[in-house]
Amino acid sequence: MTGPAGTGPVRRGRGRPSRTETAAAPATRDRILEAAREEFSERGYEKTSVRGIAKAAGVDSALVHHYFGTKEQVFESAIEIVFAPALNAPETIAQGPREGVGERLARFFLGVWENPTTRTPLLAILRSAVNNETAAAVFRRLIATQLLRRISGQLDLPDAELRAELAAAQMVGVALLRHVIKVEPIASADLEELVARLAPVVQGHLTRP
Amino acid sequence: MTGPAGTGPVRRGRGRPSRTETAAAPATRDRILEAAREEFSERGYEKTSVRGIAKAAGVDSALVHHYFGTKEQVFESAIEIVFAPALNAPETIAQGPREGVGERLARFFLGVWENPTTRTPLLAILRSAVNNETAAAVFRRLIATQLLRRISGQLDLPDAELRAELAAAQMVGVALLRHVIKVEPIASADLEELVARLAPVVQGHLTRP
Numbered sequence: 001m002t003g004p005a006g007t008g009p010v011r012r013g014r015g016r017p018s019r020t021e022t023a024a025a026p027a028t029r030d031r032i033l034e035a036a037r038e039e040f041s042e043r044g045y046e047k048t049s050v051r052g053i054a055k056a057a058g059v060d061s062a063l064v065h066h067y068f069g070t071k072e073q074v075f076e077s078a079i080e081i082v083f084a085p086a087l088n089a090p091e092t093i094a095q096g097p098r099e100g101v102g103e104r105l106a107r108f109f110l111g112v113w114e115n116p117t118t119r120t121p122l123l124a125i126l127r128s129a130v131n132n133e134t135a136a137a138v139f140r141r142l143i144a145t146q147l148l149r150r151i152s153g154q155l156d157l158p159d160a161e162l163r164a165e166l167a168a169a170q171m172v173g174v175a176l177l178r179h180v181i182k183v184e185p186i187a188s189a190d191l192e193e194l195v196a197r198l199a200p201v202v203q204g205h206l207t208r209p
Numbered sequence: 210m211t212g213p214a215g216t217g218p219v220r221r222g223r224g225r226p227s228r229t230e231t232a233a234a235p236a237t238r239d240r241i242l243e244a245a246r247e248e249f250s251e252r253g254y255e256k257t258s259v260r261g262i263a264k265a266a267g268v269d270s271a272l273v274h275h276y277f278g279t280k281e282q283v284f285e286s287a288i289e290i291v292f293a294p295a296l297n298a299p300e301t302i303a304q305g306p307r308e309g310v311g312e313r314l315a316r317f318f319l320g321v322w323e324n325p326t327t328r329t330p331l332l333a334i335l336r337s338a339v340n341n342e343t344a345a346a347v348f349r350r351l352i353a354t355q356l357l358r359r360i361s362g363q364l365d366l367p368d369a370e371l372r373a374e375l376a377a378a379q380m381v382g383v384a385l386l387r388h389v390i391k392v393e394p395i396a397s398a399d400l401e402e403l404v405a406r407l408a409p410v411v412q413g414h415l416t417r418p
Contacts, residue, residue, distance in 0.1 A: 044340055129390050130339045131253050140392045165386055165395040166406055173382030177374055181338050183349050186374040197375055201410050 032057045032064055036078035037121045045075060045128030045135035076138045079125050102167075102203025107195050109171045113179055114191060126172075126180065155206060167205040170198060241266045241273055245287040246330045254284060254337030254344035285347045288334050311376075311412025316404045318380045322388050323400060335381075335389065364415060376414040379407060 035057035039048045050071050054061040068074040112118045128135035155163065174194065177186045186194075244266035248257045259280050263270040277283040321327045337344035364372065383403065386395045395403075 127340055130385070131336055136390050139390060143392050159394075162394050162398055162402075162406075165392065166383065169382030169386050169395070170379045170410070171382070172385060173378030173380070174375065176339070176381060176385070177378050181345050181348060183352050183374065185368075185371050186378070189371055193371075197371075197414070201379065201413065204410065204413075205406070 028057075028059065028063070029067055032059060032067060032074075033078050033081065036074050037124050040075060040078060040128055041120045041124035045071075045132040048128075050074060072134055072138060075128065075135060076142070079121055079138070080142065081121070098207065099203070101206060102201070103195060103199035105167065105206075106171065106198040106202050110174070110191060110194055110198070113175045119179060122175070123180070126176070157207070157209075163205050167202045170201050170205070174198065237266075237268060237272070238276055241268060241276065241283075242287050242290065245283050246333050249284060249287060249337055250329045250331075250333035254280075254341040257284075257337075259283060281343050281347060284337065284344060285351070288330055288347070289351065290330070307416065308412070310415060311410070312404060312408035314376065314415075315380065315407040315411050319383070319400060319403055319407070322384045328388060331384070332389070335385070366416070366418075372414050376411045379410050379414070383407065 032053065036048075036053045039053050039056055043052075048071070050064050051061050053074065054064045057064070064074060068077050113122060125135075125139055129139040130136075157163065174186065177183050178189070178194075179187075241262065245257075245262045248262050248265055252261075257280070259273050260270045262283065263273045266273070273283060277286050322331060334344075334348055338348040339345075366372065383395065386392050387398070387403075388396075
């Protein structure tokens with residue numbers, strides 16, 4: 001969901017700013033979203049407040065409400081951006097030979113978690129959704145309306161959505177043990193070794209007849 | 210710890226409890242642990258207090274401290290019991306034919322999550338460990354000292370611990386999406402279908418050369 005080129009994503013909801021405001025605001029809006037991702041990832045959904053996000057971004061709380069609406073809407077906007085590369089990725093990933101899709105997907109997914117910058121919003125989603133039903137509902141909605149619909153459009157197999165979720169479960173489980181719980185030996189395992197071990201599993205879930 | 214049973218509620222006196230007091234304790238201890246699991250699973254580690262656990266169990270906070278020590282120690286005792294069946298399970302599971310170990314393990318693990326009674330302590334661990342480093346450390350310690358050592362003793366393959374964790378990652382990921390995030394279609398998928406889809410994955414992680 002993107003707006004006119006250069007204005008960044010258009011926000012839904014009551015606090016939606018006018019075109020003019022949107023055009024002027026990108027730096028502030030980005031700063032607020034950045035602060036929101038930091039806050040949500042460190043504290044989880046419940047303990048994060050719009051006030052805290054505003055403070056971290058160096059703006060007034062009213063401005064956060066003005067651009068994004070409620071805390072739930074701030075959360076949705078903050079994590080939506082994480083889905084942008086993920087949404088484009090399946091198309092790129094699906095373009096290569098079918099038998100390599102498992103490896104490409106495993107490499108992409110684990111790579112996103114290796115990088116601290118891209119890991120932050122993922123941690124925000126995971127920590128929040130595990131502990132708060134509102135955050136879980138936002139996460140479910142994004143998965144259902146955006147990710148699964150695309151994936152099932154690309155996999156012409158029965159149960160494409162379930163297949164995609166089982167593959168995701170394997171990768172999310174690895175991310176959880178490696179980056180959140182940090183249990184050894186998976187926490188220190190070589191990335192290439194993990195990709196090699198996950199590739200056939202992801203491939204199997206997605207393409208096994 | 211033996212003695213006449215049924216001496217009524219134990220009250221903390223000065224110092225250690227007498228023989229008689231200790232004898233009455235198992236029921237109270239169990240009630241405290243039960244309350245602790247409920248509290249930790251609903252609120253997560255950080256928001257759970259010894260005071261809240263005591264209140265839920267209908268005892269004084271001092272008694273909780275007396276039996277279990279700090280909040281961290283209460284948490285460890287509360288979740289340790291979850292590992293008891295899990296620790297015995299691998300032995301039973303490993304006893305059948307090697308080629309069926311993936312299915313037996315997948316069925317056991319998913320089954321534990323299907324039952325609300327056994328799901329509660331697992332949710333307590335997951336919610337707490339995802340959001341709190343102390344809880345994560347307790348979880349890591351239990352995994353490392355108890356679960357992995359046993360599993361690697363049974364799998365005579367290189368990287369037995371990493372293999373076990375990759376299999377666990379697949380199953381934990383499914384539990385997360387199905388029972389915590391509750392995303393469809395995996396949330397409503399038939400248990401037998403999930404077992405059938407996970408069995409070859411778990412089998413592959415554990416036994417693929």
